[in-house]
Amino acid sequence: MDVNDVIETLKLAFPNAQLVLPNTTAFTALNTSYLSSAQADLQPRAIFLPRDRDDVVKFVRVVKPYALQGGVNLAVRGAGQQPALGCNNVDDGITVDLRNLTGIHLKDDDAIVSIGAGERWGEVYSKLQEKGLAVTGSRSSMGGIGGLCLSGGLSFFSTREGFITDNVTNFEVVLASGEVINANAKENTDLFVSLRGGGNNFAIVTRYDMRTFKQGKFWGGTVFYFPNSFPSQVEAYVKELKDPEATDETHIMIGAGYSAAFAQISEVMCMNQVYYTKEVENPPILDPYISMQPQLDQMRSVRMLDLVDAAKEQAGHGSSTSRVSYINTTVKADVHTLMAAYGTYVNALGPLKVIEGLTTSFTLQAYPKSLLDKTASAGGNSLGIDPLDGPLMSILILSFWQNKEDDEKIHSTFKGVIEAVDQDAAARGTAVPYKYMNYAAPFQNPIDTYGEGNKAKLQETSTKYDPEGLFQKCVLGGWKLFD
Secondary structure: OOHHHHHHHHHHHOOHHHEEOOOOHHHHHHHOOOOOHHHHHOOOOEEEOOOOHHHHHHHHHHHHHHHHOOOOOEEEEOOOOOOOOOOOOOOOOEEEEOOOOOOEEEEOOOOEEEEEOOOEHHHHHHHHHOOOEEOOOOOOOOOEHHHHHOOOOOOOOHHHHOOOHHHEEEEEEEOOOOOEEEEEOOOOHHHHHHHOOOOOOOOEEEEEEEEOEEOOOEEEEEEEEOHHHHHHHHHHHHHHHHOOOOOOOEEEEEEEEEEOOOOOOOOOEEEEEEEEOOOOOOOHHHHHHHOOOOEOHHHOOOEEEOHHHHHHHHHOOOOOOOEEEEEEEEEEOOHHHHHHHHHHHHHOOHHHOOOOOOEEEEEEEEEOHHHHOHHHHOOOOOOOOOHHHOOEEEEEEEEEEOOHHHHHHHHHHHHHHHHHHHHHHHHHOOEEOOOOHHHOOOOOOHHHHHOHHHHHHHHHHHHHHOOOOHHHHOEOOOOOOOO
């Protein structure tokens, strides 16, 4: 029994158009439509396109006996934005592509929006904006629903509203048995909490119900500036985070990096992405992050904008033709730790500048106390972050480049940087175990950073809802619970 037997069985169960096979135009288009072109290095034997939840049920029931006997490995894909190799594609197996599971429906007097697992955030924002509403979702219009809702997630509104995953009020899932259940604060509560950070380990989620809130236009955008100002940015950011009277209306990312596009004017270029989520022009709280000089005035985009515009702008910062990597860590919000981390990153750039198409960035994003405090009131999650440790800072190293032969150089260099940052933070007493799943590199197991107790609960949930281990043994991508 092998993957060919599974495919033949699926051909009998589903129309031809739903099972896309290699060496076809449709297959090539699907398999090269990931954020990172590296995912196309993996060549599934088929891509399955369910039309609705019932197709997912039928698929699971058909493939499960084969998969558990070693006949086929699986991957589940939403938008394909997670670059860690194998998270959403599989070599020599079957990739389930959820793109056709669409639908955006308001209910409960517009307090809740139900979102199909195949949607992208841009469509969700456009629909909600018609009614003056928003949700905590991706900052990019091209982002998919599942990767963020199952891993934690930061939005423009997270300082005020909490993690993206904490704003999911219900998950509709297809279990390994083929049974459809809902997980929320009243039903299957253990699965509900486990899905909030547990990734693809339990089921295929077919619908997400999320809390909405009123949202109008807001002030924000991007500023490019020179590295002489970067230390003052870090100082301002940490000062704001530690201010007990700090507003919960800001969302700030400060970063620095290298790109050949800027190499002639500066070896390192800095970029702030800053937002104040009320309709207030030039709020004083953002002044430290947008008034530094010198800056590239022609590239400044700070203005009054709506959520749809902001998410489109963020989507424009990515690339769909490059290889992509994320790697991250978390530390306490401490100026000396963050500046040391920045120095370690900058010192590692020299040998990488010859790499074709390289753009790389070092980005700081806060986990303010206001965000961390929201978890308990929202019903809890699996991330294991203690609000008493806050405020915290995420350190993300993001890289784009062109050629596969440069993969190892990129990965090994920035693995070394993150390990050095962690060691330095530990020596300073500012280390935090947490690694954010959606920014994790393949060698980083974020679930191990949630704490032994949380990992044990996730394992219990897996054993309860998937006793034969379909999502542990046969869905290879992501980070597994019993590794």
